[in-house]
Amino acid sequence: MPRMTMIEAIRSAMDVSMERDDDVVVFGEDVGYFGGVFRGTQGLQQKYGKTRCFDAPINESGIVGAAIGMAAYGLKPCVEIQFADYMYPAYDQLTQEAARLRYRSNGDFTCGITVRMPTGGGIFGGQTHSQSPEALFTHVCGLQVVVPSNPYDAKGLLIASIENPDPVIFLEPKRLYNGPFDGHHDRPVTSWAGHPLGEVPAEHYVVPLGKAVVRRPGSAVTVLAYGTMVHVAEATAEETGIDAEVIDLRTLMPLDLETIVTSVKKTGRCLVVHEATLTSGFGAELAALVQEHCFYQLEAPVIRVAGWDTPYPHAQEWDYFPGPARVGRALRDMMEA
Missing domain, CATH: 3.40.50.970 (Thiamin diphosphate (ThDP)-binding fold, Pyr/PP domains)
Structure with a gap:
């Protein structure tokens, strides 16, 4: 292949x-x-x-x-x-x-x-x-x-x-x-x-829209991510040693809510990671959905790690990105909550 x-x-x-x-x-x-x-x-x-x-x-x-x-x-x-x-x-x-x-x-x-x-x-x-x-x-x-x-x-x-x-x-x-x-x-x-x-197969194949996938199974916390942040989430879980379940959303609309809810009800915790600005980012919708569907299973508040609420900072680009340091702090805080 x-x-x-x-x-x-x-x-x-x-x-x-x-x-x-x-x-x-x-x-x-x-x-x-x-x-x-x-x-x-x-x-x-x-x-x-x-x-x-x-x-x-x-x-x-x-x-x-x-x-x-x-x-x-x-x-x-x-x-x-x-x-x-x-x-x-x-x-x-x-x-x-x-x-x-x-x-x-x-x-x-x-x-x-x-x-x-x-x-x-x-x-x-x-x-x-x-x-x-x-x-x-x-x-x-x-x-x-x-x-x-x-x-x-x-x-x-x-x-x-x-x-x-x-x-x-x-x-x-x-x-x-x-x-x-x-x-x-x-x-x-x-x-x-x-x-x-x-x-990657050379021939024709289809990955269905609207289907998320579990990239890293875990039982302690669910991490919702997409795009580049999937790799950051996986690396952070390895570095911290926290048994995080990393879900790659793949499609934001339509959203695979079933996979998200199943995971969060199992782990009792949810961290959302995305590169876009925090305020009104897609993570806010994810956090709201998790709260609506998993409230009685949550053991800690849903946490979002995202880009800054500023115009895109050219010189501070890699500080703006959620990286292992920021995501790791959020994971540790969530586990201590």
């Missing part, structure tokens, strides 16, 4: 999908001849031609608007917003048009678009290249939101997203693009860049 980095797995997902279905089209800023700023679409235009993989103007609203029209016509667009930070001009199209098309047309039209966005920090991109805006999408009825943590899931989830008849926001953690991230560091790590992370 081939070993791929996450960006290679994402490219493979689009390749497989385009090969199987002529209705799948890929476009966005620099995704054609150049192959994408992170090389996510490298070689696709050469293989499938300029009518199925092509460059778009620097106009995010136009990119998503065109994709909506294509989807209503019957195509399956997979578009790239070069950085998640650039999605704001397209937010109106995503929330007012894409998310509502099925409902507004009484089911006559669907909007099977997939919007890929590199998200989060780790490349010293500063305020306009490093944001984690997932909560802005999970709030919108009609949008599905996916955040993979490893190459195998990235490919299977992306194929599932492309084949989904409704709009999917596919957020790709940049820190995981080019190699393994072991999560044991509170400072930049460059030694892993370019090394393969996992085995």
Whole structure:
């Protein structure tokens, strides 16, 4: 079985999908001849031609608007917003048009678009290249939101997203693009860049949307995470020696509440870790759901560890990230509560 980095797995997902279905089209800023700023679409235009993989103007609203029209016509667009930070001009199209098309047309039209966005920090991109805006999408009825943590899931989830008849926001953690991230560091790590992370089938397969997975079984505390923070949570559990059960949510909407509730009722404690800002982050929704469904089993308050409530700090990027030191303190505090 081939070993791929996450960006290679994402490219493979689009390749497989385009090969199987002529209705799948890929476009966005620099995704054609150049192959994408992170090389996510490298070689696709050469293989499938300029009518199925092509460059778009620097106009995010136009990119998503065109994709909506294509989807209503019957195509399956997979578009790239070069950085998640650039999605704001397209937010109106995503929330007012894409998310509502099925409902507004009484089911006559669907909007099977997939919007890929590199998200989060780790490349010293500063305020306009490093944001984690997932909560802005999970709030919108009609949008599905996916955040993979490893190459195998990235490919299977992306194929599932492309084949989904409704709009999917596919957020790709940049820190995981080019190699393994072991999560044991509170400072930049460059030694892993370019090394393969996992085995990924070359052929078509699907990881279903809406299904979380237990990455590390445990009995003392449940840790809810997604994307890069899954690796941080696993590493912290190993370093602290706390018997934490780490759940990789994979899909934020639809959310696998059953897996979360089953775990928290078993452990009696819950820690939520995400890279986005704390206030009104997706962790707040997770904490509320755990309190609603597991209140009588909780032995300590739900704790969130997240990014700071500040504009994205370029110079203090790795202090801003929840790392093993901050997550470890939260785990120890929770066990002492």
